[in-house]
Amino acid sequence: MRGRMKTLAHRHKMSGLSKMAYGRPLMGLLLAAALVAAIACSSDEEVVPTSAPEAATSVPSESVATAAPQASAAVEAPAATGPHGTLTVALSDIGFPATVPSTTAVRTGMFLQQWGVYETPFVWAIDGPVIEPLLATEWTMNDSGTEFTIKIREGVQFHGGWGEVTADDFVWSFEDEISEDSIHSNIGTAREMGATMTKIDDYTVLLKIDQPNIFFFNAYMTNTGGGALSVVSKKRVEELGTEAANLDLSGGTGPYKFVKWEPGNEVELEASDGYYGNAPHFQTIKILEIKEAATQVAALETGLVDAAIIPAPLAESINAVSNLQVNAAGIPGAFRIYPQGNFCMETTLDGEPLDPWPRPAYDPEIPWVGDCNDPVSQENATKVRRAMAESIDRQTMVDTILGGYGQPSYLPEVTGPLLERIYRDKWFIPYDVENAKKLLVEAGYPDGFDVTLRVTTGSHPLETELGLAVAQYLTAIGLNVQTIVLTYSGNRPGVVAREQNDLWMRSSGAGGADPPEQVMLNRSPENAFNPGFERIEPLQIIREMTSLATEAELDVLREDLYDWFNTSQAIIPVILADQLMAINTDVIGGWERSGGRSGITDFDKVVHAGG
Numbered sequence: 001m002r003g004r005m006k007t008l009a010h011r012h013k014m015s016g017l018s019k020m021a022y023g024r025p026l027m028g029l030l031l032a033a034a035l036v037a038a039i040a041c042s043s044d045e046e047v048v049p050t051s052a053p054e055a056a057t058s059v060p061s062e063s064v065a066t067a068a069p070q071a072s073a074a075v076e077a078p079a080a081t082g083p084h085g086t087l088t089v090a091l092s093d094i095g096f097p098a099t100v101p102s103t104t105a106v107r108t109g110m111f112l113q114q115w116g117v118y119e120t121p122f123v124w125a126i127d128g129p130v131i132e133p134l135l136a137t138e139w140t141m142n143d144s145g146t147e148f149t150i151k152i153r154e155g156v157q158f159h160g161g162w163g164e165v166t167a168d169d170f171v172w173s174f175e176d177e178i179s180e181d182s183i184h185s186n187i188g189t190a191r192e193m194g195a196t197m198t199k200i201d202d203y204t205v206l207l208k209i210d211q212p213n214i215f216f217f218n219a220y221m222t223n224t225g226g227g228a229l230s231v232v233s234k235k236r237v238e239e240l241g242t243e244a245a246n247l248d249l250s251g252g253t254g255p256y257k258f259v260k261w262e263p264g265n266e267v268e269l270e271a272s273d274g275y276y277g278n279a280p281h282f283q284t285i286k287i288l289e290i291k292e293a294a295t296q297v298a299a300l301e302t303g304l305v306d307a308a309i310i311p312a313p314l315a316e317s318i319n320a321v322s323n324l325q326v327n328a329a330g331i332p333g334a335f336r337i338y339p340q341g342n343f344c345m346e347t348t349l350d351g352e353p354l355d356p357w358p359r360p361a362y363d364p365e366i367p368w369v370g371d372c373n374d375p376v377s378q379e380n381a382t383k384v385r386r387a388m389a390e391s392i393d394r395q396t397m398v399d400t401i402l403g404g405y406g407q408p409s410y411l412p413e414v415t416g417p418l419l420e421r422i423y424r425d426k427w428f429i430p431y432d433v434e435n436a437k438k439l440l441v442e443a444g445y446p447d448g449f450d451v452t453l454r455v456t457t458g459s460h461p462l463e464t465e466l467g468l469a470v471a472q473y474l475t476a477i478g479l480n481v482q483t484i485v486l487t488y489s490g491n492r493p494g495v496v497a498r499e500q501n502d503l504w505m506r507s508s509g510a511g512g513a514d515p516p517e518q519v520m521l522n523r524s525p526e527n528a529f530n531p532g533f534e535r536i537e538p539l540q541i542i543r544e545m546t547s548l549a550t551e552a553e554l555d556v557l558r559e560d561l562y563d564w565f566n567t568s569q570a571i572i573p574v575i576l577a578d579q580l581m582a583i584n585t586d587v588i589g590g591w592e593r594s595g596g597r598s599g600i601t602d603f604d605k606v607v608h609a610g611g
Contacts, residue, residue, distance in 0.1 A: 083271035083283040089600050090296045090308040093458030093487050094289045096263040100237055100246040101177035101184055105492055113223055114601035117252040118230040121150060123223045126592050131222055135231055145212035152203040156276050159257040160250025162233040167199040172234035183496055188527035213546040215518040223594055255280045255604040264289055280604035293461030306584040307600060311461045312405030318582050329581040330598020331416035333508045334409060335466060337572040339385050340532025341501030344372035345525055349539055354525050361501040367449050380443040385569035387439035391477045392470060393431045394575055401465050405578040411562050412571035413516035422558055427566045436477045448478030452502040456488040459507040460577055467505045496528055504532060517542050537564050585609055
């Protein structure tokens with residue numbers, strides 16, 4: 001893969017960083033997902049000038065924590081064997097409470113599961129691409145791959161005294177997640193597949209889809225991301241009402257339960273008595289929202305927090321502190337630009353009319369959108385997107401902003417082992433300012449145009465700096481760029497409503513196990529969330545992929561899919577950024593993660609220093 005030799009050298013340098021018992025990327029997760037199917041995002045906006053200072057810092061917002069965090073005491077090895085002590089971590093965005101599936105956005109859904117409060121039916125194993133039981137104990141699949149019989153673990157109690165988990169809770173949670181007014185990110189595939197869940201008996205449910213789908217079971221029943229099914233108490237929602245239940249912090253079944261969730265400030269968890277699985281090591285978890293990366297590092301160095309995601313250029317200096325260690329936090333995360341407003345589908349793949357149509361943000365006069373019904377206009381819009389893609393010096397961004405901890409990205413959303421296997425040199429995007437200017441002239445914009453670049457934060461400590469660099473590259477080819485920095489949570493409502501037609505630069509933090517075609521690229525009009533484009537071409541290819549059973553068959557169609565994305569630049573890939581986590585070794589002795597998870601997650605698997 002072109003342009004990666006220096007990056008790989010930096011990755012080799014990382015091998016000197018401490019590696020305790022940390023979760024690692026799993027090479028075979030997609031294959032396992034295939035076998036499973038085959039056999040069995042408001043904070044205030046702040047406008048940032050394009051001509052930013054070289055040492056730009058993250059832009060603060062009103063949701064910065066105001067309460068001074070308390071120092072977490074170093075934990076001595078106690079005689080007690082149960083949960084004890086406090087673990088304090090920092091995140092740049094803790095989201096906001098939402099515990100009813102249909103009202104839960106993807107980031108909150110991920111937090112519910114990753115923090116160990118709510119659980120999915122199954123979970124990826126730590127040491128390999130194997131699905132293990134969690135709230136469900138086993139499953140079987142019929143020969144056609146359209147029916148899944150799931151056995152529910154007996155005796156599991158909801159937090160807060162809401163009773164035992166039964167088939168009624170499974171069915172209600174699934175139906176609510178994919179209900180008509182749901183904003184949940186993962187509803188599109190379920191609707192396309194005609195998915196239903198029915199109760200067989202108190203501890204058995206039947207999940208059915210209209211046709212085989214290689215990605216479906218993994219997307220809904222395991223812990224690959226915020227789109228997976230969190231099982232909630234039907235009784236709790238019915239008795240409290242949806243609005244009250246959504247903000248109510250009782251419920252959940254995991255090793256931790258909520259004590260408080262103060263958006264913009266702090267989340268506190270405590271170990272759940274009587275958890276059916278292994279008890280966690282720490283009694284209390286405190287998650288502080290600290291937006292600035294520099295402030296997080298200072299909190300680490302002073303002992304105010306015990307773990308935080310850190311800017312890669314500071315890795316060596318942090319690792320030199322006697323009680324701090326820096327560790328890779330999973331598969332590199334993808335930075336990309338969504339040229340929003342490309343809403344060119346009037347119906348679903350199955351021919352159902354979209355409502356509303358046209359989408360609120362569709363405007364054929366926008367240079368990167370064009371008229372969906374005019375081939376010449378579409379060709380010019382493609383040239384504009386290609387010009388923006390070629391304006392970006394990806395390798396320089398990796399070398400100067402990331403300190404070498406990353407690599408250029410040429411495929412949208414593709415990371416980790418899958419990228420290594422399928423990449424083709426024909427997808428390389430050159431850094432070519434002169435050709436970018438030429439393409440703008442050909443498209444009818446010799447003097448450029450005005451554009452707003454939205455940069456969302458909450459997944460990587462250098463999102464603002466990277467966004468400002470992209471703004472400067474776009475300015476260099478003649479565009480008049482206004483940059484807005486805001487949290488992902490603050491940006492999401494406008495995206496869901498299809499009201500945005502700006503450029504959106506987004507990071508997903510550390511990558512996960514789910515294949516990009518499963519969720520990230522499968523942006524059907526039926527989904528609540530959509531990054532700002534609805535095009536039938538990639539969805540047709542992905543629909544064809546879902547009926548396949550082998551990795552080789554998938555890769556053939558993947559080439560067609562990424563040929564289309566490379567030609568259209570409907571998503572402009574920017575870089576893949578390593579995510580690094582620093583931990584206080586006076587407090588933390590080890591931290592494993594379930595497969596498919598990265599970063600600050602799986603608190604129940606954090607081990608005290610000294611054992």
